[in-house]
Amino acid sequence: MMAVTTPELKGVLKFDEPMSRHTSWRVGGPADHYYEPADIEDLANYLRQLPEQEPVMMIGLGSNLLVRDRGIRGSVICPAGLLDGFEIQNGKVLRVEAGVPCAIVAKRCAKEGFTGLEFLAGIPGTVGGALAMNAGAFGGETWPLVKKVETLDRHGVFHLRDADEYLVGYRSVIGPEAGKLQEWFVAAHFVLEKGDGEKSLKRIKTLLAERSKKQPMGVPSCGSVFRNPKGDHAARLIEACGLKGFRVGNAQVSEKHANFIINLGEASAADIEKLILLVAERVRQEHGVSLESEVRIVGDG
Ligand SMILES: Cc1cc2nc3c(=O)[nH]c(=O)nc-3n(C[C@H](O)[C@H](O)[C@H](O)COP(=O)(O)OP(=O)(O)OC[C@H]3O[C@@H](n4cnc5c(N)ncnc54)[C@H](O)[C@@H]3O)c2cc1C
Incomplete structure (x- = not known):
């Protein structure tokens, strides 16, 4: 190295x-x-x-x-922490670069007296990742607040794009470049709504407390592994199969939240992937529901 x-x-x-x-x-x-x-x-x-x-x-x-x-x-x-521009323009629009952590966006906006982005506080990714995933929590989602995005394509050419050029769904974002030259997000322009800073900071505290009650904290995970199927919860289906605590090597279905897989220590990616497949297969057999992975699986095995 x-x-x-x-x-x-x-x-x-x-x-x-x-x-x-x-x-x-x-x-x-x-x-x-x-x-x-x-x-x-x-x-x-x-x-x-x-x-x-x-x-x-x-x-x-x-x-x-x-x-x-x-x-x-x-x-x-990886632009995390490096593409770190954060600028409130005319008190109406936040231009924030892709490497800024979501938690910082939530807290800084709240402190500046803007509301709407509080839900980002508990999402442990960057603005770029939130745009790519349409990350969301507690009823809030990333894209409804996006006005424009800045992107770079595979040849290093800059584009300023309107939000409505993207097809956005639940944890899914398809850009105008799909099937053509790849593009990546380098910044987002969020529409800001005036709020009450104190209230927003309180809301953030409540949302974080909710999370730590329901989700395993301080252990390596990727959050929810599967998308929720329409009208149901992946966690409920997995728990109903009796899979809480089920292990492959050192990868384990969390005892606290059945849609989380945690790395108990020395798990390999192969252990985790095998466990994902096993859980999906059990849910398919027992409930007739095909769970789809929310986690992006990449690289060579
Ligand atoms: C404990 C825990 C709790 C979580 N809770 C939530 C939650 O409540 N809600 C939720 O939605 N998610 C949640 N997640 C999942 C995750 O945090 C989000 O999906 C987040 O948006 C990913 O951001 P990231 O920067 O880490 O992206 P990465 O994981 O690094 O990448 C995710 C995908 O985005 C692409 N990508 C990343 N940056 C860019 C970019 N600049 N341009 C184009 N593509 C890019 C990557 O290629 C990859 O396909 C949780 C994860 C953990 C570990």
């Missing part, structure tokens, strides 16, 4: 970087190339100088990612 700073680029390029360092499950083999851009322009320069055939993946805080044990071929780009 080695890290270099090339003279043309301002960021840091690492080789064979273990993805277990960058995923909340703490598993995942090496990325061939792992780039930490200095800013948006630098990220565009990195994309421009890549060979045409190099696969590229953008990640945030890896809180919705299962990276398989043999890792990721090509380049993984």
Whole structure:
């Protein structure tokens, strides 16, 4: 493993970087190339100088990612904490860059007296990840508040896009680039609504307390593994199969929340993936429901 700073680029390029360092499950083999851009322009320069055939993946805080044990071929780009611009424009719009953690967006907006983004407080990812996933919690979702997004494409070309260019659903976002040149989010413009800062901060506290009552905290996980099927809860179906506490190696269905899989210590990505498949199969057999993974599974196994 080695890290270099090339003279043309301002960021840091690492080789064979273990993805277990960058995923909340703490598993995942090496990325061939792992780039930490200095800013948006630098990220565009990195994309421009890549060979045409190099696969590229953008990640945030890896809180919705299962990276398989043999890792990721090509380049993984991580702007978390690096693309960190945060600017309230005319008291009406928040322009925030993709690497800013959701929790910071929620707290800063509340402190500035804006309401609507409190639900982001408990989502342990970045703005980029929240845009890609249409992350949501406690009745709030990311995209209804998005006015525009800034993206970079595979050739490092910048685009400013309207929210209505995207087809957005439950944990699903399809962009106008789908099936064409790949694009990644580098910033979002959120519409802000004036609120009461004290109330928003209180609401954040309540939402975080709710979470820690229901979800396993402080153990490696990826949050909810499966999307909720229409009109039901994946956790209810899994629990009804008696799968709470069920293990494959050191991957375990959480005793506290059946839609969470936790890494008890030295789990491999293969253990987790096997457990995901086993749980889905049991739910299919016992309830006739096909659960779909919310977690993105990537890389070579
Ligand atoms: C304890 C826990 C609780 C959670 N609770 C919730 C919850 O309440 N609600 C919820 O919705 N999710 C929840 N999650 C899941 C996760 O936090 C969200 O999906 C989050 O939005 C992922 O953000 P990330 O930055 O970590 O993205 P990553 O996990 O790094 O990436 C997720 C996907 O987004 C893509 N992506 C990331 N950044 C970009 C970008 N800049 N441009 C384009 N694509 C990009 C990646 O390629 C990948 O496909 C939880 C996770 C954990 C661990």
